[in-house]
Amino acid sequence: MKLKATLVLGTALVALALPATAQDYGTFDGYTLRVKLIGGAQYEPLYAEIPKWEAATGAKVEIVSSKNHFELDKEIKQDIAAGTLDWCVGSNHTSFAPQYGDIYIDLNGVIAPEVIADFVPLAISQSTVNDRLVQLPRHSDVSNLFYQKSLYEDEANKTGFKEKYGYDLAPPETWNQVKDQAIFFSNPPDFYGFQFVGKDEAVNGRFYEMLVANGGAMFDENWNPTFNSAAGVEALQFFVDLYEAKAVPVGVPNYTWDDTGLGFASGSIALNLDWGGWSTFFNDPANSKVAGNVGLVRAPMGSGGKRTGWSGSHSFSITEGCDNKEAAASFLTFLTSYDNQMVEARKGLLPTRTQVWVDAIAEFEGAGNAFSAEVMKTFQTSMAEDAFTPPLIPEWIEVSNVMWPKLQAAIVGDMTAQEALDAAQAEAAVIMSDAGYN
Template identity: 25%
Template sequence: MVGSTGALAALLVVSLAGCGVGGGSTASGDDTITVLVEAGGHGELQPIADQFEKDTGTSVTFVELPYDGLYNRLNSEFSSGSLSFDVAALDAIWLPTFAEALTPLDDIFTDEVQSDLFPALVTEAQVDGAFVGMPAWTNSEILYYRTDLFEDPTQQANFKAEYGYDLAPPTTWEQYSDTAAFFTQDTDGDGQVDVYGTDVKGAVETEWLATLSQTGASDMVVGNDGTVSLGDADSLEALDFYTSLLPYAPSGAAQLDWAGSQNLFNQGQLAMMRFWAHAYKQIPSDSAVAGNVGVTTMIGGPGGVAGVPGAWYLSVPSGTSKQDKALEFVQYAFDHNELSVDTDLGLASRISVLEQYQDEPGYENYKPLIETLNAQATVPRPATPQWQEIVDSALIPMIQKAVVPGADNQQLLDDAKAQVQSIIGD
C-alpha cells in the first residue's frame, strides 16, 4: 500500500500476481462477486470472504494489484464506465476522487455503526455529505521503543542524572527529544555512534503530518474552505521540531522511507521509532530487537497526541449490476471485522474489535492504536481529489529539502504553500 497510508505493500512480502480483468460484474454468475484490492491488503479480506461464501453461498473473486496499478485500474474503469468489479478496497485519499461513481452507503452507517468507528474514520468516509466507503481496517503511527534499553538500570540511572526525571517511553515532544539525544550512543566503545535515538523520515509525508496535528493545527494543510495553512505558525513549529531530531538520527534522512526505517529498527540501530501499528506483528523472530520491543501511544505536542488515520474502505461502484450482493458483502465485512485480526497485517477498523483483543498477548499494539486514533487532535487528511498530487509535488519535496543542514524552513513552507495553491486552483 504505497502512498500516504504507510506503504504497507512495500513492507510485506506478498505475491503481486495480478488476476487480469476477467471475473467482473457482467462476466460472473449471480453467485459470485469480484473485489478489487491492493495486494498488501488482500489478506485482511480473505478470511471474511471465505466465511461470507459459507454463510451466503456467494463466492468472492479477488483481483489484486500493486498500489499504483490499483489506482490506475479504478480511474480507467470509472472513466470508461466498463466495470470488471463489484466492490473495491480504496485508500482513504481516493474516496473524494471517485465519490461520484460510488453507491452511497448511508443506510449502512447507522448510529450504532458510527459509534463503533473512530471519529476521524466517520468523517473520512463522507464526501459531500454522503458515506461512500465502509472502513475495512485502519492504522496509525504509534511509538516503538527498545525495552532492553529503557529497562536497563545503568541507562535509567544515567538518564535520571542527566535530565532530572525518570527514563520512560516519552509522551511529549520535549521528552522525545531528550530521550532521542540520550540514546544516541557509542555502545561498543569504538568511537562511532552505533545506536541512534530515533530516525527522521524525509521520503514520506505522513509522519510530518502527524507532527503538524500534534501542534493543535485545526487544518491539515488544506482547510474545508480551500485555505492553505502551510507557512503559518503551526506548520513552522511542526517542521522545526521534525528537523530538530536530525542530530539523533542516522544520516541519509532525505531518502529514508517506511521500509528503510523499519529495517533500521529491526536491526537494532534505533532506540525508538514512530511507525504504523501493523509492524509490531511483523518483527522477525531473528531480528536484533526480537522480544525487546515495547509499544505505546504516539507522542503529543502542544496540541496533544495525534496520528494520521491510515484506513482503507470498501466501496461499491454505482455501475455494478450486483448492487445487492456487493452491499451485502460490505455489511458482512463490518459485522465480521474480527476475522481480519489473525492476518499478516492484523488490523481491524471497529473499536469494539480492537478493544476485544487489546489485552491479549501478541496484540499489545492495539491499545496504543486505539488511544492514538481516539485522540482529539487526530484528524483525517483533507478530502480533496488533488491530495496525492499535493503530497508528491509539494509536501515530500519540502520535507526532503528541510532535512538538509542549513535549510530555511519558513521559506520552504512558503514555497510549498504557493505550489499547493497552484494545484488546487486557489
C-alpha cells in the same frame, strides 16, 4: 442409495447449521461479483474466507485485480478515464477516496443501519465524504511510539540522561522529549535514537500530524494553505534538527515504511513511531532482534498539547455502475463482519468494529499474550482519542506531492524550514486556486 441418504442428511445439517453461525447474506445463485482488492501478505488471510460467502449465497467472486494500494489507485484512475468501471467492489482508503468523485455509491441505505452502528463512530465519520458514506472501513491505522525497553532500564542511561537534561529518563510524553532522548541515545553509525520515513506522501503525513499536534493547520477555513505558519516551521524543524544532530540514519530522506520497520527490528534504533500492523513483527524472534524488548506508548504530544495521530482506514466501496448492488452490499457486510474482523485482528490489524476491539483484547489476555493485549489497548485509545485524517479533499495527494520534495530540501539542508514551507505554500496555493477553491 445409502450414499444419497447420507448426502441429503449432510446437506440438511449444513442448512440447519448456517443460520445459527452466520448472518443471512441473501441468495445470488449464479451471479459473478467482480472485485478489485488490495493485495499483500497481511491482507490475504481475509480473502481466504471468501469461499464461505460464496457457499452461503451461491454467488461467485472474481478477483479482477489484486495490487498494492498505489498501483490500484493508478488502475482505478485509468478505469475512470477509460470508462471501464465494469466491476462492483473495490478496495479503497480514506486518503484516496475523495479523489474518486462520484464513482462510488453512498452506502447509507444500502448497508443495514444496524450494521453501520456496530462500527467505531470515528471510523465511519472518516469514511464519509461530502455527507456520503463512500466506503465501509475494514481496518484502521494509526501510529504509536515503539521503543527498546532495556534502554530505559539501564542505570548508566538513567543517571547520564538526568545529568544532561535535568529530568528523569522515561518513555517520552512529548516530542521535545523524543528529541532529547533520540540525541542522547544516538551513537552513529552504529545506533540511532530515532528515524522517520522521508519521502512520498509518508513524510508529508508525518509533517502534517506534527503540524496539527503543534496547534497548526494545513488550510484556513477558506482553503488557503497555512502550513507555513510558526507551528509548521516548528514541526519541520523537529525533523531538520534530528537529521543535523545525526540522531537519525543519514539515509532517512529515502526511507519508506519497509526501511523504518526493518530498521527498528534490526535493533539499532531506540524509538520508532510506527503503525500497529508492525507490532507482531517487532516481537517475533524469527524476524526481529528486539523481540521481547519492545515497549509501546501512545504517540507523544506536540507543543500545542495535542498528540500526533495521522490516521486512515482501509475500506471497501461499491461502484455506481455495479449491476447487482445488493450482492455487493452483502459482500461488503461479510468482509467487514465480526468474525472476519476477528480473523484480521488476530494478525495484528486494527479493527473498526467496537466489539472486536473488546473481544480481541480479551482473547489476547486469555491466551496469556500480554504484549498483543497491551498493543491493542494502546491503539484502541489512540484510535478513539488521537486519530485524525488528512483533509478529505480531492487535491490532498496533489498538494502532498508539491510539499514533500520541499520538506526533503529542508531536511537535507538545501533550504531553511521557513523557505521550504513558503515555497511549498506558493505551489499549493496555485493548486487550490486552479481547483476553484478561492
